Amino acid sequence: MINFEYARANDVADAVRMIAADPTAKFIAGGTNLIDLMKEEVERPSRLIDISRLPLKTVEETAVGGLWIGALVPNSDLAYHPLIEQRYPLLSSAILAGASQQLRNMASTGGNLLQRTRCAYFYDTATPCNKREPGTGCSAIGGVNRGHAILGASESCIATHPSDMCVALAALDARVHMMGPEGARAIAFNDFHRLPGNTPQLDTNLHPNEIIIAVELPAKGFTANYSYLKIRDRLSYAFALVSIAAVLELEGGTIKEARLALGGVAHKPWRDAAAETMLRGQPANQASFTRAADLLLRDAKGYEHNAFKIDLARRGIVRTLTQAAQATPQSQSDKKIR
Amino acid sequence: MTQARTVARTSPAPAKISVALDVNGRPRQLKVAPWTTLLDALRDHLDLTGTKKGCDHGQCGACTVLVDGRRVNSCLTLAVMKDGAKITTIEGLATNDALHPLQQAFIDHDAFQCGYCTPGQICSAAGLIAEGKARTPDQIRELMSGNICRCGAYPNIVAAIEQAMSAMGDKS
Numbered sequence: 001m002i003n004f005e006y007a008r009a010n011d012v013a014d015a016v017r018m019i020a021a022d023p024t025a026k027f028i029a030g031g032t033n034l035i036d037l038m039k040e041e042v043e044r045p046s047r048l049i050d051i052s053r054l055p056l057k058t059v060e061e062t063a064v065g066g067l068w069i070g071a072l073v074p075n076s077d078l079a080y081h082p083l084i085e086q087r088y089p090l091l092s093s094a095i096l097a098g099a100s101q102q103l104r105n106m107a108s109t110g111g112n113l114l115q116r117t118r119c120a121y122f123y124d125t126a127t128p129c130n131k132r133e134p135g136t137g138c139s140a141i142g143g144v145n146r147g148h149a150i151l152g153a154s155e156s157c158i159a160t161h162p163s164d165m166c167v168a169l170a171a172l173d174a175r176v177h178m179m180g181p182e183g184a185r186a187i188a189f190n191d192f193h194r195l196p197g198n199t200p201q202l203d204t205n206l207h208p209n210e211i212i213i214a215v216e217l218p219a220k221g222f223t224a225n226y227s228y229l230k231i232r233d234r235l236s237y238a239f240a241l242v243s244i245a246a247v248l249e250l251e252g253g254t255i256k257e258a259r260l261a262l263g264g265v266a267h268k269p270w271r272d273a274a275a276e277t278m279l280r281g282q283p284a285n286q287a288s289f290t291r292a293a294d295l296l297l298r299d300a301k302g303y304e305h306n307a308f309k310i311d312l313a314r315r316g317i318v319r320t321l322t323q324a325a326q327a328t329p330q331s332q333s334d335k336k337i338r
Numbered sequence: 339m340t341q342a343r344t345v346a347r348t349s350p351a352p353a354k355i356s357v358a359l360d361v362n363g364r365p366r367q368l369k370v371a372p373w374t375t376l377l378d379a380l381r382d383h384l385d386l387t388g389t390k391k392g393c394d395h396g397q398c399g400a401c402t403v404l405v406d407g408r409r410v411n412s413c414l415t416l417a418v419m420k421d422g423a424k425i426t427t428i429e430g431l432a433t434n435d436a437l438h439p440l441q442q443a444f445i446d447h448d449a450f451q452c453g454y455c456t457p458g459q460i461c462s463a464a465g466l467i468a469e470g471k472a473r474t475p476d477q478i479r480e481l482m483s484g485n486i487c488r489c490g491a492y493p494n495i496v497a498a499i500e501q502a503m504s505a506m507g508d509k510s
Contacts, residue, residue, distance in 0.1 A: 035416065101409065106414065
């Protein structure tokens with residue numbers, strides 16, 4: 001573990017002032033990822049600014065029928081919150097598919113968005129990594145890359161974003177609210193995380209001196225037809241090889257609206273407008289779902305060890321859309337995939 | 339290590355910080371460096387070595403304790419951030435001479451072999467029962483998946499938790 005100084009922020013304005021005053025400081029909330037990275041000396045902040053006591057811990061209804069989720073609501077509280085369970089069951093399911101209950105008790109909503117990739121080379125300070133040390137090269141491209149990206153990767157980085165919660169938030173068209181020295185702003189969830197391009201050191205479009213204050217959900221929660229399917233090496237407590245969030249709005253057997261987001265396959269939760277548009281007006285059956293999967297994966301590229309993920313994703317998309325259409329969402333405790 | 343030394347050289351060693359904790363019902367005052375985890379504070383500062391250090395990275399669950407009644411990985415928790423909190427460790431579960439129903443159930447069901455993961459398993463199970471979300475063996479398995487047992491005592495651990503759940507349910 002590295003040595004560092006510790007300070008506590010009293011309110012959001014205080015936190016923004018403190019982070020602006022010290023470019024080598026970092027915020028800490030749950031700490032489940034940051035402490036681990038500091039033990040590995042991947043993250044080396046000179047000072048931690050404790051934001052865990054800020055009043056950002058409530059889930060409130062918005063004027064437009066959605067929900068305002070404070071950035072410090074713990075993952076477990078969010079998953080079991082009655083308004084989330086009733087109105088956004090996809091989000092509840094995705095959160096419960098991630099990590100362990102101990103970690104979910106600690107991890108915050110905002111921190112979940114900001115967690116770093118679990119690429120082994122990013123964690124291993126003895127190897128080159130463009131995300132950890134820009135310009136040194138990517139060890140994963142020619143290395144062990146079984147868990148890595150098949151969509152949207154670059155010559156610089158093939159890391160994946162590890163979150164389950166974010167996959168559901170992407171499918172639900174959430175918005176991220178933040179506060180900085182220039183005031184408050186919000187961005188659409190799909191614009192929050194970045195693709196690696198030539199700057200894989202930047203995971204998100206959050207500015208350096210900004211703090212996430214909330215995640216906002218729109219009114220539409222897709223309570224009838226949804227499913228979150230996570231495929232991984234063991235049945236629980238493992239990162240996704242491929243995960244799929246699917247929601248449908250059906251009229252009879254016809255698709256009125258479809259949304260698909262994938263985890264474990266890219267540097268960010270992966271949405272594809274073309275595949276979703278294609279499904280609109282189509283019958284909710286295996287033929288439509290297979291065409292959508294093929295369209296979504298049209299540019300998928302496998303590396304030495306992860307090419308299997310392309311077919312896994314294709315089958316997973318069809319399966320998850322089928323579960324959603326049949327209103328038989330994947331259970332996160334009974335692991336049989338039906 | 340190299341980077342840690344660089345940080346230490348370029349800035350004065352941060353001062354130790356006072357932390358007040360209620361540990362197993364007893365008020366404790368300690369002075370710790372900011373980087374001291376709750377796990378190290380319990381084991382090295384308070385001599386409560388029941389809580390175990392397994393992976394030290396939040397992957398094995400051996401360090402599980404209850405903070406304000408919620409189960410957490412103490413290896414990923416900074417002691418300074420828990421000033422004022424109520425901590426329960428394996429040493430705090432029994433009342434007087436009576437074992438906690440989970441401790442008794444782990445003995446009854448032979449739910450451990452080497453025992454290293456057991457304090458974490460039992461604290462985690464205490465958290466699980468308090469959460470009230472597990473009703474079936476499938477749900478117990480899923481919500482206990484943050485606790486790894488290398489001896490593979492899982493079937494007996496699930497049976498022990500089921501016994502404790504009904505014993506504790508009968509009482510209330």
